[in-house]
Amino acid sequence: MHLAAAYDTLAFFGRDPWWLVLLKAVFCFAFLVLTVLIAIVWERKVVAWMQLRIGPNRHGPWGLLQSLADGVKLALKEDLVVKGADKAVYILAPIVAAIPAFMSFAVIPFGPAGNEVSIFGTRTPLQLTDLPIALLYILATASVGIYGIVLAGWSSGSTYPLLGGIRSSAQMISYEIAMGLSFAAVFIYSGSMSTSEIVASQQPTWFAVLLPVSFIVYIVAMVGETNRAPFDLPEAEGELVGGFNTEYSSLKFAMFMLAEYVNMVTVSAVASTLFLGGWRAPWPISTFWEGANHGWWPMLWIVLKIQLLLFFFIWLRGTLPRLRYDQFMKLGWKVLIPVSLVWLVMVSAVRALRNEGYDFTKVLLYVGAPLAAVLLVALIADVVRKKPEEPPAAAPPAAFDPMAGGYPVPPLPGQELPPVPRRRRRTPQLQDALNGADHSEGS
Amino acid sequence: MSTLLAAAGSLEPAARSYLSPTGQEIVFLLVGVLVLGAAVVSVTTRQLVHAALWLVVALGGLAVEFLLLTAEFVAWVQVLVYLGSVVVLVLFGLMLTRAPIGRSPDADSGNRPAALAVGAASAATLVTLVVDAFRSSWIDLSGPAGTTRLTGEFLFSHWVLPFEALSVLLLAALVGAIVLSRAKGDGTKPRPGNLRTVLTKTKER
Numbered sequence: 001m002h003l004a005a006a007y008d009t010l011a012f013f014g015r016d017p018w019w020l021v022l023l024k025a026v027f028c029f030a031f032l033v034l035t036v037l038i039a040i041v042w043e044r045k046v047v048a049w050m051q052l053r054i055g056p057n058r059h060g061p062w063g064l065l066q067s068l069a070d071g072v073k074l075a076l077k078e079d080l081v082v083k084g085a086d087k088a089v090y091i092l093a094p095i096v097a098a099i100p101a102f103m104s105f106a107v108i109p110f111g112p113a114g115n116e117v118s119i120f121g122t123r124t125p126l127q128l129t130d131l132p133i134a135l136l137y138i139l140a141t142a143s144v145g146i147y148g149i150v151l152a153g154w155s156s157g158s159t160y161p162l163l164g165g166i167r168s169s170a171q172m173i174s175y176e177i178a179m180g181l182s183f184a185a186v187f188i189y190s191g192s193m194s195t196s197e198i199v200a201s202q203q204p205t206w207f208a209v210l211l212p213v214s215f216i217v218y219i220v221a222m223v224g225e226t227n228r229a230p231f232d233l234p235e236a237e238g239e240l241v242g243g244f245n246t247e248y249s250s251l252k253f254a255m256f257m258l259a260e261y262v263n264m265v266t267v268s269a270v271a272s273t274l275f276l277g278g279w280r281a282p283w284p285i286s287t288f289w290e291g292a293n294h295g296w297w298p299m300l301w302i303v304l305k306i307q308l309l310l311f312f313f314i315w316l317r318g319t320l321p322r323l324r325y326d327q328f329m330k331l332g333w334k335v336l337i338p339v340s341l342v343w344l345v346m347v348s349a350v351r352a353l354r355n356e357g358y359d360f361t362k363v364l365l366y367v368g369a370p371l372a373a374v375l376l377v378a379l380i381a382d383v384v385r386k387k388p389e390e391p392p393a394a395a396p397p398a399a400f401d402p403m404a405g406g407y408p409v410p411p412l413p414g415q416e417l418p419p420v421p422r423r424r425r426r427t428p429q430l431q432d433a434l435n436g437a438d439h440s441e442g443s
Numbered sequence: 444m445s446t447l448l449a450a451a452g453s454l455e456p457a458a459r460s461y462l463s464p465t466g467q468e469i470v471f472l473l474v475g476v477l478v479l480g481a482a483v484v485s486v487t488t489r490q491l492v493h494a495a496l497w498l499v500v501a502l503g504g505l506a507v508e509f510l511l512l513t514a515e516f517v518a519w520v521q522v523l524v525y526l527g528s529v530v531v532l533v534l535f536g537l538m539l540t541r542a543p544i545g546r547s548p549d550a551d552s553g554n555r556p557a558a559l560a561v562g563a564a565s566a567a568t569l570v571t572l573v574v575d576a577f578r579s580s581w582i583d584l585s586g587p588a589g590t591t592r593l594t595g596e597f598l599f600s601h602w603v604l605p606f607e608a609l610s611v612l613l614l615a616a617l618v619g620a621i622v623l624s625r626a627k628g629d630g631t632k633p634r635p636g637n638l639r640t641v642l643t644k645t646k647e648r
Contacts, residue, residue, distance in 0.1 A: 089496070150535075176528075
């Protein structure tokens with residue numbers, strides 16, 4: 001009872017001495033940077049494995065030091081500032097992209113809030129801090145991170161980065177709505193927006209099982225939010241050269257790289273905190289090992305979960321081709337948001353019924369949730385799947401109208417391009433000398 | 444938050460005076476000046492995108508003010524909605540239409556005096572209203588004044604009507620935007636990028 005009250009008021013937090021706060025902050029930073037360094041090698045290795053290549057194998061054993069080499073290489077590159085750039089914003093943009101990426105990690109719990117571990121003799125929770133509105137804080141920092149990309153695209157003073165910036169802002173705004181809606185289901189269910197309490201309320205069952213639709217929506221939205229394949233439209237090489245960071249080099253480019261990967265780690269950590277039980281040991285372990293959820297062990301579980309989600313990101317990248325922009329927007333606005341809204345109404349209805357004391361609602365949820373999840377997966381598959389080829393129109397109009405419908409259009413199958421008028425050659429060429437002068441072709 | 448409150452010092456009635464402001468009040472005023480400055484620069488600058496960025500500074504400063512008043516929920520919602528969505532949409536709109544780097548000499552309008560008058564009048568009204576409403580009353584920030592629960596209870600028990608009126612206003616704006624953006628006249632114009640419907644139409648023909 002006392003513990004529950006302490007969770008309610010977050011009494012465990014804000015009591016650390018200053019050096020411990022500093023230590024935890026440095027730990028969060030170091031953890032993120034180290035995970036990013038490992039994730040980059042990990043990504044290249046896994047993608048290589050999936051594509052039957054070897055991948056990096058020159059720096060260190062199995063190429064493990066590849067990220068360090070990349071970092072040094074980037075740092076030694078020439079730091080270009082484009083002449084037509086808006087200089088202040090151009091320099092500010094990578095910083096704005098990187099800082100919020102680090103910020104949201106402050107509220108991720110690495111262990112139970114019950115002061116279970118002792119660091120240099122001080123008993124403390126394994127979490128930098130917690131807020132009564134930690135989820136809002138996470139969403140807010142994620143939304144500030146958009147500025148980095150948008151401003152980088154704009155301030156470069158170049159077309160392709162601008163297009164990349166526009167794409168990314170549209171993309172992140174759209175997917176943030178779906179993301180916020182999936183968060184809403186979680187905090188309706190847990191009754192709190194603080195991360196430690198959300199993990200505490202996943203005591204018997206993870207929210208990924210109770211709220212599968214929110215989980216799937218969040219997983220899709222987090223890939224969209226981090227600009228990763230298959231949603232990496234802002235940096236689509238084939239269409240936009242390199243996207244918003246085309247004009248950046250050296251450490252500024254490294255900052256964008258860092259921000260992207262830190263964002264990946266952060267959204268993975270948020271996903272495991274909200275839906276995968278946070279620091280809790282996975283199911284079969286917790287049944288026979290009582291100590292798995294106490295002391296320092298929880299840290300192992302959350303790091304494992306984060307790494308698995310990172311692997312999931314890489315797997316997606318190795319598997320799925322990039323979506324077209326309209327498909328992507330269709331998925332966001334016409335599938336994810338309506339499905340989340342309906343699901344949210346359902347969750348709140350179930351929640352309200354349970355608050356009134358009806359118990360059959362549990363059955364309803366267990367039956368309704370998988371159904372809804374299947375429905376969602378079917379909808380997504382319907383959007384993504386290749387449409388059956390349309391049979392060619394039976395009788396294409398014989399005459400080719402180059403401005404059909406008011407737009408310049410290419411010929412349809414079966415239509416002939418009109419002969420291109422050619423200029424008469426000024427001087428008889430070698431070919432003419434051999435064939436005899438024949439200028440009938442052009443005239 | 445607790446450190447901030449500790450920095451604020453005593454909030455006893457005897458200690459409340461305009462002449463001996465607490466640290467928190469000083470920070471509040473400084474941030475207020477910053478917000479005002481950023482807002483003024485935002486409407487006077489000739490660089491369109493910079494104007495939007497100064498708006499970010501002003502709105503972010505407001506969030507800091509909310510934090511200083513211990514209203515965490517409102518502060519982060521301010522960041523999420525205004526910084527994270529509204530100004531990003533403004534930037535998005537700017538970049539879709541025109542976002543030149545550097546000054547845009549044509550970023551001027553004949554409505555300048557009218558805008559100034561309206562702005563000054565609404566500012567005067569608001570300042571008079573707030574000063575008159577609160578006079579010299581002090582808010583005790585040590586209690587749970589800004590928690591989510593209290594905010595929600597106030598919003599949905601005392602201020603439901605304004606809240607709902609605001610959402611109706613937003614809905615009206617949304618509908619208006621859609622009506623304005625729809626192309627007038629010919630409905631035969633094919634939607635770009637939707638080849639499939641065009642093809643089926645041709646087939647039907």
